[in-house]
Amino acid sequence: MQPFKLTIFRQSRVLFGLFLLPFAFIGLLLLGFQIGSSILGLFFFVIYLLLYYYFTVGHLTISIKNEHLHFTWKKKVVFNYKQVDDLPLANIRTIVIDNGRFLRKLITDNKTVFINTTKVDPNDNLKLIHFLQTFAKNNNIRVISSWRNWADNGYLKTAYKINIASIVIAFIIVCLFIARKGFSSWQLSVFLLFIPQLFLYGQQMNLEMKEDNSK
Structure with a gap:
């Protein structure tokens, strides 16, 4: 069978880079001001973004040989x-796929293989997902979402509470920005970009918990 060539963004690396992002932006801009050129600071930040992409991205080829991945x-x-x-x-017990397009994990009895495919070059990704879904159907293997996987591991209720707290904190910050700087603040726009995503996550988690309670 033809190998599947995938573009991967490992979640732990993405989160680490995002955590450093605001510090890098402010720090490199300040460095630019110290040198005497804000443009140079922005140039350093662009270099950081390129390194961040290189740090997080991976190119993985999955081939099937003798009934092994x-x-x-x-x-x-x-x-x-x-x-x-x-x-x-034959060792795969659970396959984690989100929205029918993103392969997250392959779970066996004693280990988890993290994949985390992206929207970049989706053709082989979708072909692999189709193969795995067909294999799962023929071999009684679970295919679940990441939220279901979190629920199975007992993390979902905690994540839901954290998400609600994040929404409340975000609204408080937005109100403070409006009170101090009005609606023209660019920082306000950044927060408003994240709030709808938090609501979406909350809705998805709530639906998964309702499904749990109905069983």
Whole structure:
């Protein structure tokens, strides 16, 4: 069977980079001011973004050999991903797929293989998902969403409470910005971009918890 070439963004690396993002932006701008050029500070920030992309992205080829999934990472100069051992198809118990388009995890009895595909170059990604869904249907393997996986592990209710707290804090910050600077503040626009996503996450988690309670 033809190998599947995937573009991967590992979630832990994405979150780490996002955590550093505001500090990098402010710090590099201040560095630019110290040097005497805000444009130079912005240039340094662009370099940071390029390094962030290089740090998070990975190119993974998955091939099927002798009823095993074989994983091969494309080598980078730095920030390489850890090699994944071959995985027998018969050992897969659960496949985590979101929205029918994003392969997140392959779960066996004793380990989890994290994949986390993206919208970049989706063709092979969708072909692999179709193969895995067909394989799962024929072999009585669970195909679930990430929220269901969180619920199975007992994390969903805690995540839901954190999400509600985040929405409340975001609204308080927005109100403070409006009171102090009005609606023209660019910081306000940044917060308003995140709030709808938090509501969407909350709705998805709530539906999953209702499904749990109805069982």
